[in-house]
Amino acid sequence: LAKTTQPISMDSYEGQEVNITCSHNNIATNDYITWYQQFPSQGPRFIIQGYKTKVTNEVASLFIPADRKSSTLSLPRVSLSDTAVYYCLVGEGNTGGFKTIFGAGTRLFVKA
Amino acid sequence: SAVISQKPSRDICQRGTSLTIQCQVDSQVTMMFWYRQQPGQSLTLIATANQGSEATYESGFVIDKFPISRPNLTFSTLTVSNMSPEDSSIYLCSVDWTGQNIQYFGAGTRLSVL
Structure with missing residues (x-):
């Protein structure tokens, strides 16, 4: 499993776009990049997953450069409710039940 | 997505x-x-539980302390045995029902040991 490195914490203000970058220099060919969000007293929640280039859903965008050694989660126009811990994980997709190892995550604080 | 209780x-x-x-x-x-x-x-991952086989434990976790049952494809139990205050933690279960390495989590069990 590739190791990931993220900033420990980030601050933002409501309405701003937030970009959280994750480094994964040892990513393997079959690895996908997956991001989770965790609020206090809740289990992590899947946000987005990608393999290369750009993926967008109703919650976020994920940008992955050609070398795939990093990825950036982009949250458009954050609100106070986006204050949470965000985890970047790298591992094989489409393998059915492959275990997930969590890194330290990034604590995002959104201020009014 | 799967509902986990x-x-x-x-x-x-x-x-x-x-x-x-x-x-x-x-x-x-x-x-x-x-x-x-x-x-x-x-x-921190404790173990992976397959239906019909013994659970696979991660380094630092042993079956005597954290026995796991997996009697069918929709249910599992984790027992925290002989508890000490150091076991105070949140314990979460998760599944990958899509087969795409996307985990879905339960809300967790908050355990306090006195």
Whole structure:
């Protein structure tokens, strides 16, 4: 499993776009990049997953450069409710039940 | 997405006792996972539970301390045995029902050991 490195914490203000970058220099060919969000007293929640280039859903965008050694989660126009811990994980997709190892995550604080 | 229910949601236990945590999924899944999350920390994988076979434990976790059952494709239990205050933590179960390495988590069980 590739190791990931993220900033420990980030601050933002409501309405701003937030970009959280994750480094994964040892990513393997079959690895996908997956991001989770965790609020206090809740289990992590899947946000987005990608393999290369750009993926967008109703919650976020994920940008992955050609070398795939990093990825950036982009949250458009954050609100106070986006204050949470965000985890970047790298591992094989489409393998059915492959275990997930969590890194330290990034604590995002959104201020009014 | 799969709906995952954990019971109990929280408990306060005495040192030396055991607690069994239940995890129920509304879909059949091959693998279920158990995690521990200590206060302010990230999640640590305890074990992977396959239906019909022994659970696979991660380094630092042993079956005598954290026995796991997986009687069918929708249910699993984790027992925290002979508890000490160091076992105070949140315990979470998760499943990957899509087969795409996307985990879905229960709300967790908050355990406090006195």
